[in-house]
Amino acid sequence: MTTFALPPRNSGPEAFPAAPAVEAFNLSKGYGQADTRITALDNVSVSFQAGHFTAIMGPSGSGKSTLMHCLAGLDTADSGRIVLGGTDITALHDRQLTVLRRERIGFVFQAFNLVPTLSAQQNIELPLALAGTTADAKWFDYVVGTLGLKDRLTHRPHELSGGQQQRVAVARALLTRPDVVFGDEPTGNLDSRTGGEVLALLRRSSKELGQTIIMVTHDPVAASYADRVVLMSDGGLVGELPNPTAESVLVALGKLGA
């Protein structure tokens, strides 16, 4: 049985059914000029509710990474608006965006992006250290306990397995209790069993901690851990699947020619 050391931020998707954690309105972005111009995002409007785990899927080049990077304040759109946790991030300056990313967004990338010279604990606490604050001890213990990292805190990344390193990255992403955790193929470097464990932890983070998660993936099995799949094609949203299974995702992607 899990012991809650600290009440979760909310009790999952049902707690705030109507509250979006992040929303995009009429987002467009292109690359290049004139006849060589590529439309990466074509008037995309989409909403991600608080406490939900969403996978973004679609064929290669359909705009998934561009959308995620814009939603996370890592890239800017040509037009449109993004509201994250009630803040219009499209109106922010670079420095404000940096603070927002550090304090209100968590990232889990395919490459674990841990600092090799720091211990697991120091890596987990790094965003808070950069922000000049410290972790709430109970929350730290709860996240680390939930992710099964209690015995690994003094280890450096090279002393950890790939799955353990990604769990450290997940703990780092969760520790600031961000508005949204963004995952970019978070299990892309893991074998299927370890990847399944990390995905199950992400799902628990949304169900038990009320964490909003948005993940880009090509893997229908990974997407089946999400509450919803958002489908993209040619820079636009072309559909969504509630309660996806690997099979329903495969069929939907097949129809898109992915």
Ligand SMILES: Nc1ncnc2c1ncn2[C@@H]1O[C@H](COP(=O)(O)OP(=O)(O)OP(=O)(O)O)[C@@H](O)[C@H]1O
């Ligand atoms: N920096 C860039 N310069 C020029 N074109 C770009 C750039 N980044 C992306 N694109 C183009 O924008 C479109 C959308 O790219 P994006 O990376 O968002 O797609 P994706 O769905 O994430 O693809 P993949 O699944 O292959 O990672 C593609 O046609 C891509 O070639």
